[in-house]
Amino acid sequence: MYPFFAVYLWEVFVWHILERRLFLKQKTTEHGKLKIIPLGGLEQIGMNITAFEYEDNIIVVDCGLSFPEDDMLGIDLVIPDITYLKENIEKVKGFFITHGHEDHIGAIPYVLKEINVPIYATKLTIGIIDHKLKEHNMLTKVKRKVVKYGQHINLGNFRVEFIKTNHSIQDAAALAIYSPAGIVVHTGDFKVDYTPVFGDAIDLARLGEIGKKGVLALMCDSTNAERPGFTMSERTVGRTFDNIFSEHKNSRIIIATFASNVDRVQQIINSACKYGRKVVVEGRSMVNIISTATELGYLDIPDNTLIDVEHLKNYPDEQTVLITTGSQGESMAALSRMASGMHKKITIKPKDTIIFSSNPIPGNEKAVSNVINELFMKGADVIFQDAHVSGHACQEDIKLIYSLVRPKYAIPVHGEYRHLMAQKKVAEELGYEKENIFILSSGDVLELDEESANITGHVHVGNVMVDGLGVGDVGNIVLRDRQHLAEEGIIIVVLTLQAGSGQVIAGPDIVSRGFVYVRGSESLMDEAKQVLDGTMEQIMEKNITDWGRIKTDIKDSLGEFVWKETKRKPMIIPIIMEV
Helix, strand or coil: CHHHHHHHHHHHHHHHHHHHHHHHHHHHHHHHCCCCCCCCCCCCCCCCEEEEEECCCCEEEEECCCCCCCCCCCCCCCECCHHHHHHHHCEEEEEECCCHHHHHHHHHHHHHHCCCCCHHHHHHHHHHHHHHHHCCCCCCCEEEECCCCCCCEEEEEEEEEEECCEECCCCEEEEEEEEEEEEEEEEEEEEEECCCCCCCCCCCCHHHHHEEEEEEHHHECCCCCCCCCCCCCHHHHHHHHHHHHHCCCCCEEEECCCCCCCHHHHHHHHHHCCCCCCCEEECCCHHHHHHHHCCCCCCCCCCCCCHHHHHHCCCCCHHHHECCCCHHHHHHCCHHHCCCCCCCCCCHHHHCCCCCCCCCCCCCHHHHHHHHHHHHHHCCCCCCCCCCCCCCCCCCHHHHHHHCCCCEEEECCCCCCHHHHHHHHHCCCCCCCCHHHHCCCCCCCEECCCCCCEEEECCCEEEEEEEEEEEEEEHHHHHHHHHHHHHHEEEEEEEEEECCCCEEEEEEEEECCCCHHHHHCHHHHHHHHHHHHHHHHHHHCCCCHHHHHHHHHHHHHHCCCCCCCHHCCCCCEEEEEEE
C-alpha cells in the first residue's frame, strides 16, 4: 500500500510541475509585450499620431498634420510619413481620434487614401472629419463610428474606452487602451475645467476608477507642463468679453480666435446678443466649423443673430461683431488680409476694436506681431492680452491626473522637447523613478509590460509635404532648390548649336531673375557675356560636343566669375538648343 501511495504522490507532483510549466508558458504567450510607436508629434507641436501594437494587431491614436516652417517655401501642409503602417497594413485595425483639432485629424484624408480602416471618435469630431472627407470625395469610402463617453470598442487584442475630458474644442476624449500587457491611458489634449461652457466637466471619477485597476502607462499632454498652477476655466473668457463689449459700445468689434474653439465662439455670440449686436462670421475654416457645430447642436445661436458679410453695410458699426480667423498671423487668413488692406469686403476703420483671443503658437510670434502693428497703424484699438485661456493642463492639473491614474510608467507626449522634459520633472516630483519615465522621439519603439519597459528599436518616420495637389512630390532637394532661388536668384544661359558640327549659331544669351537688377548692372552682365564667349571658344577649340560637358563648363566658368564679382552663388541653368 505504501509503495502505491508513494507512486501516486510522485505522479501528482510530476503533473503539478508539468501543469505549472504549461501555465507559465501560456501566461508568457498570452501576455507578451505591448509596443508603443509614436510616428509623429513628439519634439514638436502638431502632427500627432501614435501606433499601439500587440502581436498581429495595430491601432492608431490620432492622425494630425503640422503647418510648414519658414524654410518650407511654398508648402501648404506637413503630414506624417506612415511607411511603418503601410508595411504592416494587414495588422492595422482602426484609428481612434481624441478630438477635432487639425494637429490631430488634419492628415486623415491623406493617410486613409493608403490605409482605409474605420475611424472611431466622438460626435463633433466625426462631424468635422466628415467635412474633410467630403472635400476629398472620400465620404462614402471611409467607415466612421460615433462613440459615446464610457463606450468600449473591441478591435483584435485591444479594447478602447472613451473618457470625457475638457479642451479648447468640445467632445475631447481621453482613451483607456486595454491590452493583454496592461492598460495605457492616453489623455489627448486636455485641461481640468470644472465649469465648462458646454457639457460636463472632465470625468475624474472614471480616471480614478481605472487607476485603481492598475495602469501600465500614462501618456499625458505636455504643452503647458512648464506653467505652474491650474489652467483657468473657459468661462472666465466670457466675463472678459462682457467687460470689453461694455467698454466699447461705440465701436465695431472684431474678434480673432481659433476656428475650432466652439466654446469661445459661443461666448462671443452670448455677449453680442446681450449688447444687441449682429454677428458676422468670416474665414473659410471658421464658417465650416460653426456650421458643423450648429447642425450637431454644439452651438446655440438665437434667430436673426448671424448676418452675411454682404449685409454688414446695412448696420451701424456699434451694432456689429465680426468673428474671424487669423489669430496666428497666417498670411491668407481673413484678419491678415484685413490688416494689409487686401480683404475684398471688410476695411479696418480707425475706431475698430480688435481682440486677439488666442496666444501665439511657438514660432508664430513674429507673424502675429506684424499683423498687430498693421492694425495699430490703421488706427484700430487692438487688445491682445487677457482675452484667452489655454486649453491645456498646467502643472497642478497634470499632477492631479497622475495622482488619479497612478501609472507604472510615465510617457510625456504632445509638445516640444522642453515641454516633455518639464513634465518629466513634474513626474519626478511625484516620486517617479527616472528609469520609469520615457522621453521618446518619433519613431522609437517602446516595448513594455508589468515587468519592464525598454526602447528596443526605431522605425522609419519623417515629414511628407503637401504642395497644392501634390503629396510627397516635394522633398528636401526641391526645398533646397527653392531656398537657393529665394536667397541667390537664377541665371539662365541660352545658346543654339548647329546639329552635327556643334558650332555656336546663336548666343550665349543671359537671362536673370532675382540675382541683380539688369538695367542697373549692365556692365556686370556684359562682362559675364564675355566670360561665356571665351568659354565657348575654348569648348569649340577642343571639339567638345557632349552637352553635359558643355553645361558643366558654362556653370563652372560663369559661377566662378559671379562669385568673384558679387560674392553670390545664383542657380545657373544652361539651356542648349540644336538646329
